[in-house]
Amino acid sequence: MRIPHELQLAIEQEIAKVDRKLLTQASAYLTRQYQAADFTSPVITSAAQRAAYLAVRLPATYAASWHVFSEVRRLAPEVEISSLLDLGAGPGTALFAGAEVFPAIRQTTLIGSDAALIDLGRSMAAQSSLPAIRNANRLRHDLRNGLSRSLHDVVVISYTLGELPQSAAETLVRQAWNSAQEFLVLIEPGTMRGFGVVSAARSLLIASGAHILAPCPHAAPCPLAGSDHDWCHFAQRVERTSQHRKLKGGELGYEDEKFSYVVAARKNVSSAKARILRHPRKLSGHVQLTLCGPHGVASQTITRSQKNSYKLARQAQWGDAWDGPEHVS
Ligand SMILES: C[S@@+](CC[C@H](N)C(=O)[O-])C[C@H]1O[C@@H](n2cnc3c(N)ncnc32)[C@H](O)[C@@H]1O
Numbered sequence: 001m002r003i004p005h006e007l008q009l010a011i012e013q014e015i016a017k018v019d020r021k022l023l024t025q026a027s028a029y030l031t032r033q034y035q036a037a038d039f040t041s042p043v044i045t046s047a048a049q050r051a052a053y054l055a056v057r058l059p060a061t062y063a064a065s066w067h068v069f070s071e072v073r074r075l076a077p078e079v080e081i082s083s084l085l086d087l088g089a090g091p092g093t094a095l096f097a098g099a100e101v102f103p104a105i106r107q108t109t110l111i112g113s114d115a116a117l118i119d120l121g122r123s124m125a126a127q128s129s130l131p132a133i134r135n136a137n138r139l140r141h142d143l144r145n146g147l148s149r150s151l152h153d154v155v156v157i158s159y160t161l162g163e164l165p166q167s168a169a170e171t172l173v174r175q176a177w178n179s180a181q182e183f184l185v186l187i188e189p190g191t192m193r194g195f196g197v198v199s200a201a202r203s204l205l206i207a208s209g210a211h212i213l214a215p216c217p218h219a220a221p222c223p224l225a226g227s228d229h230d231w232c233h234f235a236q237r238v239e240r241t242s243q244h245r246k247l248k249g250g251e252l253g254y255e256d257e258k259f260s261y262v263v264a265a266r267k268n269v270s271s272a273k274a275r276i277l278r279h280p281r282k283l284s285g286h287v288q289l290t291l292c293g294p295h296g297v298a299s300q301t302i303t304r305s306q307k308n309s310y311k312l313a314r315q316a317q318w319g320d321a322w323d324g325p326e327h328v329s
Helices: 005-015 020-036 047-075 093-101 115-125 166-179 192-207 242-248 307-315
Strands: 083-087 107-112 137-140 152-158 180-189 211-214 234-239 254-265 274-276 281-283 286-293 296-303
Touching: 005 047, 005 115, 020 047, 020 242, 047 093, 047 115, 047 152, 047 180, 047 211, 047 234, 047 242, 047 254, 083 093, 083 166, 093 107, 093 152, 107 115, 115 137, 152 166, 166 180, 166 192, 180 192, 192 211, 192 254, 286 307, 296 307
Parallel strands: 083 107, 083 152, 107 137, 152 180
Antiparallel strands: 180 254, 211 254, 234 254, 274 286, 281 286, 286 296
């Protein structure tokens, strides 16, 4: 996927305001900080770091939000989404994606603690063709100090929960769930740590009466929780601009953003029958799938003789729902 052209232009306008050398240094710093997952103090503190976030992280976090929102829309097309609350919104990344995926969105609220990042997001949004983005209500608030109930169809916390102390994160998940009229979407980096944050929140939400829409095809305990070598995560490919390539020092024309996520639903909408947890192995005459289903993780081989399933399996991708007739049961 490619981020919308007008968002790309807005990013370019903002980063052009920052000295090139400072931007390159800040990009390298952010990459290191996020890789180290060191959140003992705020990661983004200077104008150059804010611009670097737009340049090297926003396309990837946009891609993850877009992927997850698209899965919500695919699994629950009948649920109309007209409002969105983003907690730890940064420049408003999830709204940029949400407004594309849910065109009926009208009312939007973004909350973050960094006033300068809120201003930056407002400046970028001013040029959007989508009223939901232009007219968002942007509030400065420290989420560690609690959140009053504010009902929205979708509440999203994207790449933020893991930056909070564990007890504050738990409280925030409960409060966010109280505000979610239809769905609560949690997205974290696709690392073992990010998965741990998502998995803990999933358990808490199930205990609070939530239904799980995605990625899990069940609300049983996660079969990968507590594993020391495996974790549930997915990837979304996003095109890189030449500027992005230079700042990240990469050669490829795309990057694969890895993320873990969970979507909790207020109503019991049906989830997938199973979820594909790895790249399918597409071999001669058969496809091997690693599937998560109601009874855990299992591998399944689909052969050419299973005509319809085989056709589906040849097209299947890591992270897709598997609704083929042969599934983990
Ligand atoms: C990695 S950025 C993610 C931004 C955006 N959600 C995205 O997906 O691109 C983390 C954001 O969480 C915000 N944040 C961290 N701690 C916070 C807190 N205690 N209260 C409010 N916002 C917080 C930061 O200011 C930053 O904007």
